[in-house]
Amino acid sequence: MSEQTTLTTEVRTQFGKGFARRLRAAHKIPAVLYGHGTEPVHLALPGHETLLLVRHANALVELDIEGTKQLALVKDVQRDPVRQVIEHVDLVVVKKGEKLTVDVPVVVTGEPFAGTIANLDAMTLSIEVEATHIPEHIEVDVEGLEDGTHITAADVKLPEGATLVADPETLVVAISTPQLDTTSDAEAEAEGEAAEAPAAEAASEEAAE
Numbered sequence: 001m002s003e004q005t006t007l008t009t010e011v012r013t014q015f016g017k018g019f020a021r022r023l024r025a026a027h028k029i030p031a032v033l034y035g036h037g038t039e040p041v042h043l044a045l046p047g048h049e050t051l052l053l054v055r056h057a058n059a060l061v062e063l064d065i066e067g068t069k070q071l072a073l074v075k076d077v078q079r080d081p082v083r084q085v086i087e088h089v090d091l092v093v094v095k096k097g098e099k100l101t102v103d104v105p106v107v108v109t110g111e112p113f114a115g116t117i118a119n120l121d122a123m124t125l126s127i128e129v130e131a132t133h134i135p136e137h138i139e140v141d142v143e144g145l146e147d148g149t150h151i152t153a154a155d156v157k158l159p160e161g162a163t164l165v166a167d168p169e170t171l172v173v174a175i176s177t178p179q180l181d182t183t184s185d186a187e188a189e190a191e192g193e194a195a196e197a198p199a200a201e202a203a204s205e206e207a208a209e
Contacts, residue, residue: 004132005053008064010044020087029086033063033072035093041065045089054086058102058134063091071096073131094131101128101165104135106156110143112175118142122172125153126165135159140173149175 012023012030020030027047034040043065053059059074076090094100103124112118125138140156142149154168 031089033091113146129162
């Protein structure tokens with residue numbers, strides 16, 4: 001389960017790119033909180049704490065909005081494509097006990113049978129789970145699995161209380177034996193023979209003379 005962090009925030013009443021730049025220069029990040037039929041609330045989040053928070057998928061946070069506590073989920077993080085600086089964060093209101101549909105990262109554990117590799121086909125799985133019990137990742141154990149083994153979403157062991165939302169037939173992990181690429185060797189040999197042919201013809205002509 002993801003750790004729950006508390007962030008002390010400020011309500012912001014000014015908008016625009018210029019204000020956002022000044023906010024980030026003060027080590028704060030623009031954000032908006034919405035959901036459950038409430039009016040969107042525009043916030044300024046503490047920069048360093050927010051940076052640590054969004055490293056985790058589906059981060060749950062308790063916001064202290066000028067003395068009022070509100071549980072929220074990080075829904076989207078917008079970054080500068082070049083500098084990767086966080087430009088804006090979208091937060092959605094959640095209630096304790098309610099269930100959410102989230103995409104959770106898949107992590108492969110264990111080692112498959114000697115000489116084979118585990119190919120991760122689905123990077124995330126969509127599940128329904130309580131807001132306060134969202135797992136940080138879902139583990140898929142491939143220990144000792146042999147070539148040709150396919151693990152689908154239906155085969156994955158989910159955390160207690162979680163329900164699969166993704167298509168049960170979604171391929172998550174496939175075990176295979178790497179194939180040696182002999183194409184390049186064959187092409188090199190063919191190119192060598194092609195290069196040798198004119199030289200052999202020239203030598204033959206010289207000998208005939």
